[in-house]
Amino acid sequence: MAAEILFVNPYKKKLFDGTIDLANDTIKAMLLTASHSTDIDAHEFADDISANEVSTSGSYTAGFGGRVSLTITNSQDDTDDEGVADLTDFNITNFTGSPAFIAYIKEVTDDTDSPILAIEDLNGAQTSTAGTWSYTTNTEGLFNIA
Amino acid sequence: MSIAIGSTDTNETDGTTTHTLTTTGLEVGDLMIAFIGQLNSLTAASRSGWTEVDTLSDTDFLGTNDGVHTCLAKIADSGDVSSGSFDFTLGGNQEAMGLLFRLTSSESGFNISSLIVHDSDFVAAASSTATFSGGVTPVAVNAFMILAVFTHDDSNAISGYDIVTSDPTWTERTDRGYVPVSSGFRQAIATGVRSAATATGNYAVTTTQDKNIFGILVAINEVVDVAVSGSVGTLNAVGNVGGVTAGANITGSVGTLNLTGNVGTNTQEDSKWSNTDKSSAPSWTNTDKT
Numbered sequence: 001m002a003a004e005i006l007f008v009n010p011y012k013k014k015l016f017d018g019t020i021d022l023a024n025d026t027i028k029a030m031l032l033t034a035s036h037s038t039d040i041d042a043h044e045f046a047d048d049i050s051a052n053e054v055s056t057s058g059s060y061t062a063g064f065g066g067r068v069s070l071t072i073t074n075s076q077d078d079t080d081d082e083g084v085a086d087l088t089d090f091n092i093t094n095f096t097g098s099p100a101f102i103a104y105i106k107e108v109t110d111d112t113d114s115p116i117l118a119i120e121d122l123n124g125a126q127t128s129t130a131g132t133w134s135y136t137t138n139t140e141g142l143f144n145i146a
Numbered sequence: 147m148s149i150a151i152g153s154t155d156t157n158e159t160d161g162t163t164t165h166t167l168t169t170t171g172l173e174v175g176d177l178m179i180a181f182i183g184q185l186n187s188l189t190a191a192s193r194s195g196w197t198e199v200d201t202l203s204d205t206d207f208l209g210t211n212d213g214v215h216t217c218l219a220k221i222a223d224s225g226d227v228s229s230g231s232f233d234f235t236l237g238g239n240q241e242a243m244g245l246l247f248r249l250t251s252s253e254s255g256f257n258i259s260s261l262i263v264h265d266s267d268f269v270a271a272a273s274s275t276a277t278f279s280g281g282v283t284p285v286a287v288n289a290f291m292i293l294a295v296f297t298h299d300d301s302n303a304i305s306g307y308d309i310v311t312s313d314p315t316w317t318e319r320t321d322r323g324y325v326p327v328s329s330g331f332r333q334a335i336a337t338g339v340r341s342a343a344t345a346t347g348n349y350a351v352t353t354t355q356d357k358n359i360f361g362i363l364v365a366i367n368e369v370v371d372v373a374v375s376g377s378v379g380t381l382n383a384v385g386n387v388g389g390v391t392a393g394a395n396i397t398g399s400v401g402t403l404n405l406t407g408n409v410g411t412n413t414q415e416d417s418k419w420s421n422t423d424k425s426s427a428p429s430w431t432n433t434d435k436t
Binding site: 003004005006007012015082087094096118120121122126127128129130131132133134135136137138140141142143144145146 | 253254257260261285286367368369370371372373374375376377378379380381382383
């Protein structure tokens with residue numbers, strides 16, 4: 001299965017509600033093990049998927065308040081006629097673990113009210129051993145609306 | 147990913163305060179790991195800049211003589227590469243046996259504090275099998291395992307390297323005796339790659355004599371970096387055209403109203419003309435004015 005990003009349906013609704021501001025809200029990357037299986041209908045909040053979050057290691061701290069804080073910049077792409085949410089690349093240092101998915105979430109007050117935006121399938125576990133786990137954003141950005 | 151032995155050096159010394167071990171082909175970032183056993187000392191071998199991974203001593207190693215078995219490690223820097231030779235300080239003018247591995251990584255190198263786990267034990271008068279209690283849990287799969295023993299009596303040949311759970315295939319790297327004093331002592335070391343990252347349980351070797359023996363089990367994993375290239379998630383914004391009942395998308399015709407000026411019909415009677423004076427030059431009169 002190729003790597004892909006699946007938007008969960010509750011987030012699609014929230015686009016119309018206008019309740020998530022990618023550039024200004026606390027958007028985080030939550031790393032999940034290969035035991036995770038995405039359900040775009042049912043996965044709405046972080047606590048729906050937190051059972052399969054990777055363990056704390058190196059600069060990654062599992063659980064609400066930890067994880068990886070993301071910097072997202074919104075722009076307009078007139079060439080491709082898209083709205084673009086671009087993500088600054090990020091690293092996790094001295095990390096031992098095997099993330100197979102990244103959940104993009106907005107942290108609010110705890111995992112029960114922190115909505116999931118989308119879940120990226122990394123096409124299998126990407127195992128780091130006491131090393132640097134680095135993520136390079138696609139040249140087209142993280143999210144596009146076409 | 148793999149860890150390989152780049153070079154191996156062994157040495158035996160008697161009545162000196164230092165024990166020298168060397169490497170060949172050493173490169174910055176290689177892991178150097180040494181195993182040194184001493185007789186008549188309880189003080190671990192040491193060297194500035196090296197990390198003592200494990201050490202264990204006993205006052206009855208050889209009869210009533212002290213003994214100590216130590217593992218030391220260092221990640222090579224440029225100074226180490228220039229030298230390639232390393233003097234370890236012993237507990238005094240001791241008898242000692244040592245081995246130094248130079249290990250290489252196909253990944254991103256080594257981290258002594260986080261990626262080396264170890265255990266040591268001492269078994270007195272081990273019979274045909276010396277079983278060491280404890281074991282290790284490697285940090286990750288494919289750990290490079292080293293099982294090192296230091297035993298009383300130079301003729302106590304060692305074989306049968308074993309761990310209880312997920313035993314790797316062992317390759318013996320040394321099994322040699324040394325007799326600086328009566329009955330001497332022996333160092334034996336084997337290595338293997340263990341696929342499982344679970345607890346090893348106890349570890350053991352087969353002995354040929356019932357002698358006291360030190361054992362050290364070390365599991366080494368290398369640093370593995372990961373670079374993930376992200377996907378792009380696309381949301382398609384769709385505006386659905388509304389459904390119109392009866393007459394959707396009709397372009398109306400032009401209704402033309404022609405305004406016509408209809409010409410009226412004029413009806414008129416013939417005039418009644420009469421010659422009232424009957425003259426030859428009549429004066430005609432229209433009598434009904436029509």
